[in-house]
Amino acid sequence: MSRRRTSEQRLSRLLVMLPWLMERESVPLAEVAERFGLSEAEVTEDLELASLCGLPPYADELIDLFIDDGVVFMGVPRVFTRPLQLTSVEAFELLVAVRAALRLPGVDRDGALVRGLNKLAAALGEPGIIDEDVTIEIEQPPAVDDLLEAVRRVEVVGMEYWSPSNDETALRRVVPRQVFTDRGRWYVTGIDTGLGASIDAIRTFRIDRIISLERTGEFVDPPDEELPAPGEWFGDPALTRARLRLPASLLWMVEKYPVDEIDHLDGGDVVEVVLAVTSEHWLARLMVRLGPSAEVIEPERWCDLRRSAAEVILQRYDSG
Amino acid sequence: MANPVERLTNLLALLLETSNPLSLHQITAELAGMYPEGLSASRGQFERDKRLLREIGVPIETEVAVGGDEAGQTRYWIDRHRYELAEVDLDDDERRAVQLAVAATRSRSDSAQAALWKLGAGRAGSEAIAAASIPNPPQLTTALAVLREAIAARAAVEFEYRSAARAVEPLGLLLRHGFWYLVAIDREHGERRTFRADRIEGEVVVGEAGAFERPSVDLAAAFPADPKLIAISDSDSEVLRTALVRVDQPQASLLEGDLGPQSVHRRGEDGSVEFSIEYRNPEAMRAWVLGFGPDAEVLAPDELRFGVIEWLRSTLEAR
Structure with missing residues (x-):
């Protein structure tokens, strides 16, 4: 696994790796690699470069280290004993992450995270737990607490779930593994133990489509499958992409969903967007919401979706 | 010529360790063989190195020498106190909690991870059982960090938005439904406005600190969360x-x-x-x-x- 790393990336990584190593004196190479997201060869290459670093009037190397038998040994620290300060972007992202996490369900609001936040804020000269300048809103539906408890206990839940693509409600048995929110919606990812005899699969469900939820009191062994990162299924290259053209004023409707690409045309009044289509049904509804001035450019088989969807809804109004 | 990483590490160490500010001439003499021969070539390489170091957050101080052999020359050094991260002294459980917070917010950007490493924490993985995706493309977070500082400093800012130049007094940032909003007072109209931060075009230019008084604001009430309730016009x-x-x-x-x-x-x-x-x-x-x-x-x-x-x-x- 070889990849090109820029000098900037290599130097930044070295400047966090060196102080960490200096506090420890000897660390297995494999552990360094794992911790800093590098291969062992990359760690070796970078540390060997650093060990060449030398300035007069030092007789010895400035950074005294050697690697022997898969272990990194550090000598007497001289320079780079402390990490570089946080950049303003790093500090911002870190504090946002901590404050957002405090609004997630299941977080102990008197616990380690709050203490950590207060120490960080003090060190960075930022406000502590209450920041009047930045508000992070995360609202959660009531079902989230039950689902999260089921995740902790590795418990099977029974849920009546409505699926819009076939407009059917089915009872599913799911072992929830994670709950998450993305663009204001909540999802639960879990092992769908199958309708009938089909194979268990990791699936993501929208919590606002769960009609009823029941904790079964049945527990299973913790599965060791890796979960997909939340939101990643939208990025799944296997999903078909559609290219839409619409007035820029309607972009907000499309941006509720993960969009691969947005191109502004005609001085910005018209946009073309490319997005993953999870179901034809979903795209049809989106197109009818976008209305007469929006169209599917590609693929061709979906160009007429808006018309068929509009027709079906009109029938309801005509008969009413 | 030396490997760029080796040269940069040496330059950084030199500027950190020096007891006196150093001119380019002195730097290239100390780092013999690392910079190209000839003043303009070595100057060009040094300028690129300096820019790269500043981009990763290294504060490089400069002064112009008065008198002596180096009169009129720019001299460089790094103030160790400005370079080094202040001691944060996180306990192990606090450090783990912060790492989990980054994992839980899917802030899998390089910046959030770099911050964790600097604090002695490890890699944020997918260990969180409750998570929130927070948008963090680099251009957006750079603008947000600049706005955050401008709000704290009570500095007016200027930027392009929907192809028009805006001058505003920034009051706060709001993260709602996966989008960041800037709540600000438009200086031209004297009215409160909300801007989608990801639609700010180009760079945010920050004015002088202390340019306005910040009223107390409820950022969440700046506009309705439900789009059905957002009036576009006063009609x-x-x-x-x-x-x-x-x-x-x-x-x-x-x-x-x-x-x-x-x-x-x-x-x-x-x-x-x-x-x-x-x-x-x-x-x-x-x-x-x-x-x-x-x-x-x-x-x-x-x-x-x-x-x-x-x-x-x-x-x-x-x-």
Whole structure:
């Protein structure tokens, strides 16, 4: 696994790796690699470069280290004993992450995270737990607490779930593994133990489509499958992409969903967007919401979706 | 010539360790063989190195020498106190909690991870059982960090937004439904405005600190979270109204769970439910109803019902 790393990336990584190593004196190479997201060869290459670093009037190397038998040994620290300060972007992202996490369900609001936040804020000269300048809103539906408890206990839940693509409600048995929110919606990812005899699969469900939820009191062994990162299924290259053209004023409707690409045309009044289509049904509804001035450019088989969807809804109004 | 990483590490160490500011001439002499021969070539390389170091956050100090052999020359050094991260002294459980917070917010950007490493924490993985995706493309977070500092400093900012130059007094940042908003007072109109931070074009230019008094603001109340309630204009067509919408099962149950029983106007024998829904923005209202497809129908008011029908007809007839 070889990849090109820029000098900037290599130097930044070295400047966090060196102080960490200096506090420890000897660390297995494999552990360094794992911790800093590098291969062992990359760690070796970078540390060997650093060990060449030398300035007069030092007789010895400035950074005294050697690697022997898969272990990194550090000598007497001289320079780079402390990490570089946080950049303003790093500090911002870190504090946002901590404050957002405090609004997630299941977080102990008197616990380690709050203490950590207060120490960080003090060190960075930022406000502590209450920041009047930045508000992070995360609202959660009531079902989230039950689902999260089921995740902790590795418990099977029974849920009546409505699926819009076939407009059917089915009872599913799911072992929830994670709950998450993305663009204001909540999802639960879990092992769908199958309708009938089909194979268990990791699936993501929208919590606002769960009609009823029941904790079964049945527990299973913790599965060791890796979960997909939340939101990643939208990025799944296997999903078909559609290219839409619409007035820029309607972009907000499309941006509720993960969009691969947005191109502004005609001085910005018209946009073309490319997005993953999870179901034809979903795209049809989106197109009818976008209305007469929006169209599917590609693929061709979906160009007429808006018309068929509009027709079906009109029938309801005509008969009413 | 030396490997660039080796050269940069040496330059950094030299500027950190020096007891006196150093001119370019002195730097290239100390780092013999690392910079190209000739003043303009070595100057060019040094400028690139300096820029790279500053980009990763290294504060390089400069001064112009007065008198002596180096008179008029720029000299460089690094102030160790400005370079080094202050001691944060996190306990192990606090450090783990912060790492988990980064994992839980999917801030899998290089910046958040770099911050964790600097604090002695490890890699944020996918260990969180409850998570929130927070948008963090680099251009956006750079703008947000600049705005954050400007708000704290009470400095006015200027930027391009929807192809127009804006000058505003920034009051705060709001993260809602996966988007960052800047709440600010538009200096031209003297009115409070909300800007989508990801639609800010180009660079945010920050003015002098202490340029305005910041009133106390409830950022969450700056604009309604529900798009149906956001009036775009001050016209009469956007006063608060109530629509009656019939929704079929099973979506009616889902909606009732979301809105609460007080939104129910009447229950039909077939299980359908008539909901009372408040709105100001007819376009957003229409889009909301159409999201239910043929499972929902506007019953009242007439102008909304006919508006939906007209919209559907023109969609059906569009070329």
